[in-house]
Amino acid sequence: MPQMNCIVVGSGPSGAAASKALLDSGAKVTMLDVGHRLEPERQRVVDQLAAQEPALWDKSLVESLRGGMDVGVSGLPQKLVYGSEYAYADPFNAVRLVQHGTELFTSQALGGLSNVWGSNLLPFLGGDIGDWPLSSGELAPFYQRALELMPYAARRDGLSGIMPLHAEHYRPLEMSRQAAAIMADLEKHKARLARQGVAFGQSRLAIDARQCRYCGLCLYGCPYGLIYSSAQTLENLKAHPDFKYMDKASVESVEEREGIAEISVKSFPSGQKTTHRADRVFLAAGAVGSAKILLQSIGAYAREIEFKDSQYFLAPMLRFQGTEGVESEKLQTLSQIALVINDPQTSRKSVEMLIYTYNDMFDRALGKLLPWHFLKKPFLSRLFVVQGYLHSDDSTPIRMSLSQEGELNMAPGTNPRARTAMCKVKSKLREIQSSMGAFAIPGFTKLGAPGKSYHIGASFPMRGKPHGFESDTLGRPVGFGRVHLVDASCLPSIPSTNITLTVMANAMRIATLAARE
């Protein structure tokens, strides 16, 4: 059998995962990517920091990484990496988002949004994907293969009962002292929480726990590169003789003719247009990027499509008892504890809550309200934040249409359930907060704007019998036989429990099965 020739579009987690599975299946892969990179002057700062242990760091270099994230009391600032916005930049004006009431970000970077992600890894629950045309059992082997691509900080605990770990190479991170105190309270009330439909455990993160220095910079980007980005997988793939990477290449459209897929690409900065041919094309440009390519390919201008969103909320909480010395503690600052709520009174689908304990942004945000340290200190010792996610059934969707001029117009859609969902979640939080030894600060629990969770997709959902803007179970949109969507575009819904691990597993599933066809 001749070797299958494949093009993968995008180097984010879905593109990296699909490419790995295709190479493992014996195919030849060319990855086309915009591939924007960190500014060289910032890379030099990161390299300088990475060459030393935290105790020897020059404080001005650390401050330059922290700069740019303007922390306020009203919510989270846009998360940057190494002080740079490059992961969200549209350097060649190829995406052209026009937003009315949504807060979406797309990526044209090498490694996509995984350069800035929080690295939370939980699979989807069977109950949350019961209406999908594939089961969690079919995804299970691919969860394992996706996890093999990254470091895995996790432990066997209360969450493993409902969510298998799916891999053996896990190693836990140390919890912050505040998180350990919250965990002790949760353990004390484990039986009551189980009756309330709450499972909990340590957050599972794509961090190399063996090498972590607990320097507290995770939210600004790890100087040692210990937080997984798919750019790391790409580096490994480049060593494969059947893999080729081309950057500064923006894919515009794809069509099928005479048993082959043909893809139109614009190269930057020259603006030169070329065509590439392949047996199969795998679109992994992120949900918005892939939708734009598809709509351009079929000439669907001014036709509206809908993205499903897993909306997020933030709830600042105060512990009844403080933990002294949090400001000087050596700790990691991504999420510490994950709670998964399965309570039909709250929602028919699960709700995820991630607990973030002290980080210096709390200090800076509180400093704006309470400029004197003696006033701030008792709050800092008690403050933590719950960042929660709703299932897309409980969230506001996002409408998008492509104009003839190439602009993507985005606006919130409607979902009557979204109006009541957040009230129910707030009431659930009140019900369980004493088991965390804490209370939610009244008036501060806020729902994020549609798109702000970065967990969106389902624009061309997989169906057993697809119609219109839907795809088959190998992510092929109606009308295509050789073009596969492998990012979140083809997921039928967006459950609450962090999207990327499932996106990667599904990309590997589609790539593996497509290579066998």
Ligand SMILES: Cc1cc2nc3c(=O)[nH]c(=O)nc-3n(C[C@H](O)[C@H](O)[C@H](O)COP(=O)(O)OP(=O)(O)OC[C@H]3O[C@@H](n4cnc5c(N)ncnc54)[C@H](O)[C@@H]3O)c2cc1C
């Ligand atoms: C601040 C933040 C925190 C997050 N935290 C988490 C978390 O804790 N857990 C979790 O599961 N998820 C998290 N996410 C979401 C996660 O980052 C995304 O789900 C994931 O990156 C999506 O991967 P992707 O490969 O589908 O797309 P992307 O990461 O968006 O990558 C898209 C790729 O396609 C390329 N591209 C785009 N358009 C074109 C084109 N026309 N031609 C060629 N190439 C193109 C880009 O260069 C890029 O390489 C977070 C996201 C953000 C921003």
Ligand code: SF4
């Ligand atoms: S604490 Fe975060 S930033 Fe520091 S070494 Fe560990 S993962 Fe990297």
